[in-house]
Amino acid sequence: MRIILNIIIKEFLQLKRDPKLFGVIFIAPILQLILLGYAATMDVNTIHFSILDRDKTTTSRQFIEKFTKSGYFTEEANVNNYKEAENLIDKGKTILTLVIPKDFEKDINRKLTAKVQAIFDGSNGNETSIAAGYVQGIVASYSNKLLLDVQNKSEKKIQNLSTINPEIRIWYNPELKTRKFMVPSILGLLLMVITIILMSMAVVKEREIGTLEQVIVTPIKPIQLIIGKLVPFIIVGFIDIILVLSVMVFWFDIGIRGDFFFLLFSSLLFVLSTLGLGLLISTISKTQQQAMMVAQFAVMMPMIYLSGFTFPIENMPQIIQYITYLIPLRYFITILRSVILKGTGFVELLPQVGMLFFLGVVILTASILNFRKRLN
Amino acid sequence: MLSIEVNSLSKKFGKFLAVDNVSFNVNKGEVFGFLGANGAGKSTTIRMLCGILEPTSGDAKVGGFSVMNEPDKVKQKIGYMSQKFSLYNDLTVEENINFYGGVYGLFGEKLNERKKWVLKISDLKGKENLITASLPGGIKQRLALGTAVIHNPAIVFLDEPTSGVDPIARRQFWELINDISDRGTTVLVTTHYLEEAEFCNNIILINAGKLIAHGTPATLKKDYLKNKIIEIECDDPVSAMNILSKEPFVDDTSIFGNNIHLSVNEIYNSKTQISDSIKTNNKINIKRIDPIVPTLEDVFIHLLEKGK
Numbered sequence: 001m002r003i004i005l006n007i008i009i010k011e012f013l014q015l016k017r018d019p020k021l022f023g024v025i026f027i028a029p030i031l032q033l034i035l036l037g038y039a040a041t042m043d044v045n046t047i048h049f050s051i052l053d054r055d056k057t058t059t060s061r062q063f064i065e066k067f068t069k070s071g072y073f074t075e076e077a078n079v080n081n082y083k084e085a086e087n088l089i090d091k092g093k094t095i096l097t098l099v100i101p102k103d104f105e106k107d108i109n110r111k112l113t114a115k116v117q118a119i120f121d122g123s124n125g126n127e128t129s130i131a132a133g134y135v136q137g138i139v140a141s142y143s144n145k146l147l148l149d150v151q152n153k154s155e156k157k158i159q160n161l162s163t164i165n166p167e168i169r170i171w172y173n174p175e176l177k178t179r180k181f182m183v184p185s186i187l188g189l190l191l192m193v194i195t196i197i198l199m200s201m202a203v204v205k206e207r208e209i210g211t212l213e214q215v216i217v218t219p220i221k222p223i224q225l226i227i228g229k230l231v232p233f234i235i236v237g238f239i240d241i242i243l244v245l246s247v248m249v250f251w252f253d254i255g256i257r258g259d260f261f262f263l264l265f266s267s268l269l270f271v272l273s274t275l276g277l278g279l280l281i282s283t284i285s286k287t288q289q290q291a292m293m294v295a296q297f298a299v300m301m302p303m304i305y306l307s308g309f310t311f312p313i314e315n316m317p318q319i320i321q322y323i324t325y326l327i328p329l330r331y332f333i334t335i336l337r338s339v340i341l342k343g344t345g346f347v348e349l350l351p352q353v354g355m356l357f358f359l360g361v362v363i364l365t366a367s368i369l370n371f372r373k374r375l376n
Numbered sequence: 377m378l379s380i381e382v383n384s385l386s387k388k389f390g391k392f393l394a395v396d397n398v399s400f401n402v403n404k405g406e407v408f409g410f411l412g413a414n415g416a417g418k419s420t421t422i423r424m425l426c427g428i429l430e431p432t433s434g435d436a437k438v439g440g441f442s443v444m445n446e447p448d449k450v451k452q453k454i455g456y457m458s459q460k461f462s463l464y465n466d467l468t469v470e471e472n473i474n475f476y477g478g479v480y481g482l483f484g485e486k487l488n489e490r491k492k493w494v495l496k497i498s499d500l501k502g503k504e505n506l507i508t509a510s511l512p513g514g515i516k517q518r519l520a521l522g523t524a525v526i527h528n529p530a531i532v533f534l535d536e537p538t539s540g541v542d543p544i545a546r547r548q549f550w551e552l553i554n555d556i557s558d559r560g561t562t563v564l565v566t567t568h569y570l571e572e573a574e575f576c577n578n579i580i581l582i583n584a585g586k587l588i589a590h591g592t593p594a595t596l597k598k599d600y601l602k603n604k605i606i607e608i609e610c611d612d613p614v615s616a617m618n619i620l621s622k623e624p625f626v627d628d629t630s631i632f633g634n635n636i637h638l639s640v641n642e643i644y645n646s647k648t649q650i651s652d653s654i655k656t657n658n659k660i661n662i663k664r665i666d667p668i669v670p671t672l673e674d675v676f677i678h679l680l681e682k683g684k
């Protein structure tokens with residue numbers, strides 16, 4: 001016990017002596033959360049589009065105005081045919097062409113269903129789906145207005161007035177929605193990055209400078225050495241999560257609806273796997289640089305992509321979806337979002353908590369066994 | 377009494393045989409020199425004796441325990457100073473002592489007592505709060521030695537402790553090694569400075585993983601070197617050496633500073649053989665030709681030449 005404490009003290013002394021590392025651990029996560037938190041709101045601000053107006057009537061112009069005055073759309077050109085529209089999309093000038101067919105006004109006046117066509121550039125799925133949401137929203141609001149006009153004119157009550165799909169309205173106010181949704185998962189991401197990077201340096205650094213060899217000649221047991229190295233980073237992880245949560249609550253004004261201590265408990269389960277992965281990287285790497293590369297490209301990047309942070313898991317091919325079940329970050333993000341935004345409790349999240357615990361124990365045990373084998 | 381018994385120890389890295397069937401014994405309390413060029417296999421042997429590296433075949437008893445079967449017990453008995461610098465550069469002198477004392481289970485009064493001793497031998501009394509990185513090389517090495525024996529081990533392994541240290545600091549370091557040995561600790565020390573071999577009670581010389589000589593400095597000189605050594609001082613030692621190395625009475629040649637050392641066999645009878653040889657071939661100006669008492673370096677060069 002005293003021997004482990006001795007190692008923990010040493011690790012903290014070294015941390016204290018390294019101002020750069022100190023900054024990386026305690027300042028960088030705060031700055032990153034603030035930066036990423038703002039970036040998360042800027043995903044789609046202006047959608048550049050072109051118009052192919054085959055009707056050229058007052059109504060069609062009125063309809064187009066709904067777009068140009070919405071604040072989300074910038075009209076790049078009025079085109080005369082599909083070819084021109086396609087050109088603009090190919091050049092990247094626009095991502096959307098709005099086609100208003102002949103007889104648009106006539107159909108509306110005859111109270112028939114009027115059709116418009118929206119052609120999207122699908123190469124940026126995220127942007128496109130948001131833009132499509134805006135288009136649907138504007139169209140819905142416009143048809144709503146038409147119905148109201150008709151109602152006013154005829155002074156008859158039209159029963160179907162409230163048929164507008166309320167889900168579309170969400171897209172009218174994307175700012176708050178995106179940030180609220182993103183910030184909790186950024187939190188998980190930061191905790192992962194910090195703990196994996198710190199731990200992946202821990203052993204290989206001592207191997208590089210030669211102290212590892214010196215330490216393993218002492219009667220110290222490998223398990224004591226590992227616990228002595230893990231505990232400081234668990235503590236650092238906790239300080240970080242509290243720092244970042246404070247930024248979330250006090251800077252972004254996103255409150256924690258659920259249980260704060262449950263959140264800390266899940267963070268502990270989560271860092272079991274990230275520290276385990278870090279230890280594994282550190283054990284198999286020959287140099288710190290190599291460890292850094294492995295941590296970034298072989299571990300963290302796939303983790304981020306497969307966690308559902310960047311792309312929704314439902315959109316992934318089935319096989320990849322199965323792989324995501326092995327990604328601890330996936331469960332941690334779900335827990336973070338649910339506890340922070342919805343106030344979900346332990347019981348409902350039991351499957352996620354169970355998986356985090358299971359993966360943490362398996363990964364950490366495997367890493368410790370591997371470390372012991374490598375030492376001998 | 378034996379402190380270390382090494383029996384047919386070998387280590388292979390893949391197909392490469394780094395240590396080849398090495399056997400030797402080390403007596404309790406002696407300073408045992410382990411000599412060889414870079415890459416000869418010294419560190420690999422020491423690592424096996426410390427229980428860090430598992431031997432491919434053979435075994436060794438260190439402090440009475442087998443390195444093959446009881447490496448954990450071996451670790452209780454020994455101190456080790458690795459070839460790489462083994463202190464934490466970013467910690468202070470005292471923090472390093474506390475850490476290494478702590479991992480050896482020293483706390484409280486016992487630790488304080490040993491700390492005082494380490495500070496004394498490394499001349500760091502009153503400088504406990506200096507960052508280790510800022511210390512001069514020689515002091516650092518003595519501090520490293522102090523921490524390696526902070527727990528008073530029966531045996532201590534020092535892997536090239538004097539490499540990269542200036543000559544004065546090297547002498548001080550060897551005095552320290554003698555002090556530690558006088559207290560009854562067995563010291564096994566590797567070096568590639570051949571002249572340091574003279575400070576040892578017993579020596580082995582290892583080349584390409586094979587043990588090629590074993591004995592005290594005196595017996596090595598007597599047993600392994602039947603040849604006389606002649607020292608020549610002249611204008612152009614390199615050309616002179618090239619000429620002389622072709623003579624039948626010369627076994628091997630080497631350059632020491634500006635002088636040539638010739639190892640001559642029984643065909644050799646007088647200095648004139650040498651001066652004639654150089655003069656007939658060239659116009660090199662000879663200043664001096666003297667027979668000398670061979671140093672250990674002459675012995676080793678002779679042995680290494682023979683080994684090729």
Ligand SMILES: Nc1ncnc2c1ncn2[C@@H]1O[C@H](COP(=O)(O)OP(=O)(O)O)[C@@H](O)[C@H]1O
Binds near residue numbers: 392413416417419
């Ligand atoms: N872990 C290793 N893997 C492969 N080869 C090694 C390893 N350690 C040492 N060697 C090789 O074994 C030989 C002996 O090395 P070493 O014992 O360090 O020599 P010395 O300490 O005498 O300079 C060298 O050729 C070295 O390259």
Ligand SMILES: [Mg+2]
Binds near residue numbers: 459
């Ligand atoms: Mg070596």
